[in-house]
Amino acid sequence: MPKVVLYNQNGSACGELELSEKVFAQEDNAQAIYQTIVAERAAMRQGTKKAKTRHEVSGGGRKPWRQKGTGRARQGSIRAPQWRGGGVVFAPTPRSYNLKVNKKVVRLATRCALSSKLREENLFVLDNLELETFKTKGLIEVLKNFKIEDKKVIIVLDETNPNVELAGRNLPNVLVQTQSHASVYQLMNANTLVVTKAAVEKYEEALQ
Numbered sequence: 001m002p003k004v005v006l007y008n009q010n011g012s013a014c015g016e017l018e019l020s021e022k023v024f025a026q027e028d029n030a031q032a033i034y035q036t037i038v039a040e041r042a043a044m045r046q047g048t049k050k051a052k053t054r055h056e057v058s059g060g061g062r063k064p065w066r067q068k069g070t071g072r073a074r075q076g077s078i079r080a081p082q083w084r085g086g087g088v089v090f091a092p093t094p095r096s097y098n099l100k101v102n103k104k105v106v107r108l109a110t111r112c113a114l115s116s117k118l119r120e121e122n123l124f125v126l127d128n129l130e131l132e133t134f135k136t137k138g139l140i141e142v143l144k145n146f147k148i149e150d151k152k153v154i155i156v157l158d159e160t161n162p163n164v165e166l167a168g169r170n171l172p173n174v175l176v177q178t179q180s181h182a183s184v185y186q187l188m189n190a191n192t193l194v195v196t197k198a199a200v201e202k203y204e205e206a207l208q
Contacts, residue, residue, distance in 0.1 A: 002118060004125050006197065011145030017125055017197065020204040024118050026111035036109035036184045039099040047095045054079050054087030106184070107207050113187040114203065122192045124148075129157065129196055134166035139174070146194070154190035156182050158198035179203060 002024050006015040019025075054060070060079030067074050081089045117123040124146055131138040143149040154175045155168060161176075168176040175186060179199040187193065195203075 004118065004123065007124060007126050007146070009126055009129050009142045009145065014127055017200070019118070019200065020208065023111050023204050023207045024115050026108070026115040028116065029108055029112050032105050032109040033112055033184060033188065035101055036106050037188065039101040040183050040185045042097040042099050045097040047097050049092045050094055051088040051091035053089075053091045054081060057085070057087045060086075109184045110187070110203075111207050113184050114193075114207075117187070117193040124192065124194045125200055126194065126196050128198075129155070129161070129164060129194075131161075131163040131167055134163045136167050136170045139164065139167035139171065143174070148192045148194075151191040152189070153192045153194060154182065154186055156193065156195040156199045158196055158202050179206075 001021050002019045004017050004019055005013050006017045008014045054077065057079040060077035064075045064078050065072065075083075077083075077086075079086045081087055114123075129142070131142075140149055143153065150173070152173045154177060155164065157164065157176065157178050160178055165176045168174040175190065177186060179195075179202045
C-alpha cells in the first residue's frame with residue numbers, strides 16, 4: 001500500500017498517510033487518458049457558430065434578369081453564394097461537440113492521473129488548507145513553503161473554500177478546484193498536485 005508524507009500548510013511534515021492501492025497505484029493507461037482528455041476538451045467548445053445559407057438570407061425572391069439575351073451569365077437569385085450579401089455554402093450551424101466516454105474509462109483515467117503524480121513525486125497531501133483572508137499573498141506563502149511557487153499547480157479541495165479560490169484566481173500558474181470538479185485534463189496539465197487529506201478520502205471513496 002503506497003504511503004505519502006502528510007504536511008501542514010507551513011511545509012512541515014505532520015505524519016504519514018496510507019493511500020489506497022487501487023487509486024494511487026494504478027498502472028498507466030494512455031488510451032483511457034487520451035479518450036477522456038479528448039472528450040473533456042471537446043466539451044469545452046461552445047458550438048454556437050452560425051451563418052445563413054441562401055435559403056435563410058432575406059431577399060432574392062425575384063430573378064435578377066431574364067434567362068437569355070442579356071449577354072450575362074444566368075442568375076436565379078441575388079442571394080446565391082457568389083453574390084455579395086448572399087448565403088454561405090455549407091454554412092456552419094449550432095452543434096454539440098460532446099463525445100461519449102464510459103464512466104469506467106473516466107474513473108480509470110483519473111486513477112492513472114493521480115498515480116502518475118505520486119510516482120513522479122509531484123503530489124503533496126495537506127492535512128488542511130485554510131487562509132485567513134482572500135489575499136493572493138497568503139496562498140503564495142503556502143506555495144513557497146513547498147518551493148512550487150513557480151510551477152504549474154492544481155490545488156484540489158474537498159469542498160469549496162472562497163478564500164483559497166479567490167486567492168488563487170490572480171495566479172496564472174495556479175488552479176483551485178474541488179475534488180468533484182477537477183478534470184483529468186487539469187490533473188495532467190499541471191506539474192504539481194496539492195490535495196487536502198479530505199479530498200484524498202473522497203477520491204478513494206469515488207474511485208474504488
